[in-house]
Amino acid sequence: MPVMVITGTGTEVGKTVVTAAVAAAALAAGRSVAVLKAAQTGVRPDEPGDAEEVARLAGAVTTAEPARYPEPLAPATAARRAGRAPVRPHEVAERAAELAAGHDLVLVEGAGGLLVRFDAAGGTLADAAALLAAPVLVVAPAGLGTLNATELTVRELRGRGLEAAGVVIGSWPGEPDLAARCNLLDLPDVTGVPLLGAVPAGAGALDPATFRASARDWLAPRLEGRWDAGAFRTREAP
Numbered sequence: 001m002p003v004m005v006i007t008g009t010g011t012e013v014g015k016t017v018v019t020a021a022v023a024a025a026a027l028a029a030g031r032s033v034a035v036l037k038a039a040q041t042g043v044r045p046d047e048p049g050d051a052e053e054v055a056r057l058a059g060a061v062t063t064a065e066p067a068r069y070p071e072p073l074a075p076a077t078a079a080r081r082a083g084r085a086p087v088r089p090h091e092v093a094e095r096a097a098e099l100a101a102g103h104d105l106v107l108v109e110g111a112g113g114l115l116v117r118f119d120a121a122g123g124t125l126a127d128a129a130a131l132l133a134a135p136v137l138v139v140a141p142a143g144l145g146t147l148n149a150t151e152l153t154v155r156e157l158r159g160r161g162l163e164a165a166g167v168v169i170g171s172w173p174g175e176p177d178l179a180a181r182c183n184l185l186d187l188p189d190v191t192g193v194p195l196l197g198a199v200p201a202g203a204g205a206l207d208p209a210t211f212r213a214s215a216r217d218w219l220a221p222r223l224e225g226r227w228d229a230g231a232f233r234t235r236e237a238p
């Protein structure tokens with residue numbers, strides 16, 4: 001299935017902006033794209049969620065958002081406090097599989113980091129990725145502190161038998177400091193997976209036409225190979 005899961009080292013690291021960049025690059029390559037925000041929290045009913053933000057920046061993508069809880073919390077906590085049913089990993093996987101039947105690429109954005117809980121049983125985005133046997137892209141901050149958090153995330157993916165597709169820096173500063181510059185070498189070294197791109201800081205505030213025209217430049221060609229005709233393959237789900 002042409003599904004890629006997008007996680008990050010935590011919240012506010014730029015998963016949505018990276019998802020939009022990947023979507024824009026795939027659209028520019030002539031692919032049809034769907035974006036599934038697995039569980040949206042911290043957004044009121046009348047506000048655009050992350051999937052809509054991707055559509056605003058990237059263009060004509062199908063959007064899906066199985067559940068929204070207004071409080072800015074982990075989905076399991078927000079669902080519990082709202083007295084509402086949580087999102088289950090199998091529901092996320094099933095929705096992604098449905099979208100995969102009609103699109104060249106389905107991007108599934110999590111909420112916060114990989115192990116943020118969706119439900120009281122401890123279900124996470126990692127469980128949905130496992131059900132889909134989908135590769136997982138890890139969005140990471142640029143600067144000091146990212147080596148530990150990114151390595152932990154990639155180790156957890158590996159421990160679960162999941163494919164870590166690579167790392168993308170969610171917000172590359174205009175004036176990178178020493179740590180950020182060193183991380184370009186150290187991130188691939190400590191994680192064992194390639195650095196597949198870096199989205200410039202402020203990209204989310206670009207006008208959509210400029211964002212779309214620039215997105216491919218922020219991503220490595222190796223990532224684009226993921227949705228080149230015939231090249232996108234995920235393993236068979238168990």
Ligand SMILES: Nc1ncnc2c1ncn2[C@@H]1O[C@H](COP(=O)(O)OP(=O)(O)OP(=O)(O)O)[C@@H](O)[C@H]1O
Pocket residue numbers: 008010011012013014015016017018050110111112113170171172199200201202203204205
């Ligand atoms: N490259 C960027 N350009 C502009 N703004 C950015 C960039 N990266 C992150 N931001 C800003 O930082 C904040 C967090 O980014 P984003 O919404 O992509 O995080 P996230 O990892 O998707 O978080 P969540 O867990 O809530 O989904 C947003 O307010 C966004 O506008």
Ligand SMILES: C[C@H](N)[C@H](N)CCCCCC(=O)O
Pocket residue numbers: 011012040041042071072073074075111112113116
């Ligand atoms: C509200 C926020 N923007 C995200 N949607 C949810 C982030 C949950 C993070 C939970 C945690 O790791 O402590």
Ligand SMILES: [Mg+2]
Pocket residue numbers: 014015016017050109
């Ligand atoms: Mg987001």
